Amino acid sequence: MDTVTTRLCVVGGGPAGMMAGLLFARAGIAVTVLEKHADFLRDFRGDTIHPSTLDLMDELGFSERFRALPQRRVETFSGVVAGRSYRVADFSRLPTRNRFLSFMPQWDFLDFLAREAGQYPEFRLIRRTEARGLIEADGRVVGVRAEGPDGPLEIRSDLVLCADGRHSLMRAQAGFAPRTFGAPIDVMWFRLPRRDGDPEAAAGRFGPGRILITLDRGDTWQCAYVVPKGGDTAIRAKGLPAFRAAVGEIAPFLADRTGEIADWDAVKLLTVTVDRLERWHRPGLLCIGDAAHAMSPVGGVGINLAIQDAVAAANILVEPLRAGRLAEADLARVQARRMFPVRVTQGLQRVIQSRVIAASLEADAPFRAPLALRMLDRLPMLQALPARMIGMGVRPEHVRMPARA
Ligand SMILES: Cc1cc2nc3c(=O)[nH]c(=O)nc-3n(C[C@H](O)[C@H](O)[C@H](O)COP(=O)(O)OP(=O)(O)OC[C@H]3O[C@@H](n4cnc5c(N)ncnc54)[C@H](O)[C@@H]3O)c2cc1C
Known part of the structure; x- marks a missing residue:
């Protein structure tokens, strides 16, 4: 050895x-x-x-x-x-x-x-x-x-x-x-294309029952969809179209491209x-x-x-x-x-x-x-x-x- x-x-x-x-x-x-x-x-x-x-x-x-x-x-x-x-x-x-x-x-x-x-x-x-x-x-x-x-x-x-x-x-x-220490949240990560005319800054978007953080990575947005602990199972059960719609609702500028989340493999879970x-x-x-x-x-x-x-x-x-x-x-x-x-x-x-x-x-x-x-x-x-x-x-x-x- x-x-x-x-x-x-x-x-x-x-x-x-x-x-x-x-x-x-x-x-x-x-x-x-x-x-x-x-x-x-x-x-x-x-x-x-x-x-x-x-x-x-x-x-x-x-x-x-x-x-x-x-x-x-x-x-x-x-x-x-x-x-x-x-x-x-x-x-x-x-x-x-x-x-x-x-x-x-x-x-x-x-x-x-x-x-x-x-x-x-x-x-x-x-x-x-x-x-x-x-x-x-x-x-x-x-x-x-x-x-x-x-x-x-x-x-x-x-x-x-x-x-x-x-x-x-x-x-x-x-x-x-x-x-x-307990953490009451988990995060679902995915990427969406970034286009001309999108808002400039990194931001956290708050809506009833959902939070989306968007981080500018040049040609893509790295998106963090924050969910209650273990909440991703219920979200996945509702299906991808419902998830895409929820993302588009909280960040309307992304609504035209949420179809780019091709399948659940594109969405990674971070257990906080x-x-x-x-x-x-x-x-x-x-x-x-x-x-x-x-x-x-x-x-x-x-x-x-x-x-x-x-x-x-x-x-x-x-x-x-x-x-x-x-x-x-x-x-x-x-x-x-x-x-x-x-x-x-x-x-x-x-x-x-x-x-x-x-x-x-x-x-x-x-x-x-x-x-x-x-x-x-x-x-x-x-x-x-x-x-x-x-x-x-x-x-x-x-x-x-x-x-x-
Ligand atoms: C999805 C996600 C998003 C994050 N976003 C942010 C952010 O925006 N900003 C931020 O500050 N932090 C963020 N973090 C946290 C950040 O990644 C960590 O806090 C940071 O990387 C910790 O650094 P580290 O060097 O201690 O450990 P790590 O980055 O985890 O590095 C550990 C390294 O050890 C290697 N390794 C593991 N076991 C062994 C072994 N037995 N033998 C040899 N090599 C081994 C691994 O391959 C890895 O390269 C995020 C984490 C995740 C998971």
Whole structure:
């Protein structure tokens, strides 16, 4: 069996894992990232690059190359009720260098991180290789067992960073089970063509018993149809024509093309989960990103938190790893730093899920815009608050360690 020896083994090449791999390699730490897929081309998992991440790209000196990638800038987000638009978030008021959200296919962003990380000799990305188990010695995790195209592989490392997403196998292997908070909603995702003359901005459309979020992806609209928990079964039972009609009713500009939803295979269900680990670490192992805390889609902040975790982990762990004196207390410092933003963000998401979203879904007659929407629209100063929560998050991280020459 092949064995790779490295300082850091990252399991999972999503936003958390790729950012962590890049930052540790940049600081001169030998990193091996395992990604089970051959490429980053997967289903839609969010295209948002937040202002705090854009600032990180600047801090890393990537601005010019990053800006050359195709992307769309969004400065505001609105809620639409009965055809009237209410501005909810205004990113142009943020105290960041980049005062907008960038929409870029996630695979382009991950490819970019992989290219940049590939400049450092300490970085290694092994694709088509799935971590299957942990290797332990003397009560400490000392590596992972994986399966690649050429057979089994062992990665021996000082630290295993589990960034393998919301269904993390590694955290289960470590004996961790997340604390799950109920979520009253699920999301049905699909795409429709975007045409000249369509409304410009990304928006959430509220109607009695339904909410539709439309995200501009250039030639398509990525649509999120929000339903009560488990509600997709009843919607599917009513048939596709009824679903198409419901979409056209809530977003009349899409009514002329809902026939493009050819069958139910074009509609993917996201079972909304909000969970988090109470303990993110064991000797030799740390969970970050969705593996430590799956976020609600409210606000679209999962990618941001995953990246922020990676930055905090690198800021705190590079030195002890380099010096060969990594202790569990160092891993606990990462959790202590990131748990607060996770708790606050999930708390807010849960309030919005139950007070605004679930309440709209329960309404069965035409209703007024929720008070929060009306207040935000009337008082533009307030629009900086949701912009801050979405665009920067709580306790935004900055790259603290210099690149190793
Ligand atoms: C439909 C949908 C829409 C979303 N929209 C948004 C949005 O608009 N904005 C936003 O901020 N967030 C959004 N999210 C959430 C966002 O995708 C996640 O919060 C974010 O991707 C978490 O990053 P991560 O790196 O922790 O995990 P992931 O992105 O899940 O990455 C985990 C990686 O690990 C790999 N992996 C898993 N197991 C193994 C293994 N055993 N061995 C090797 N590799 C493994 C996976 O292939 C994957 O590449 C959305 C999620 C979904 C599902």
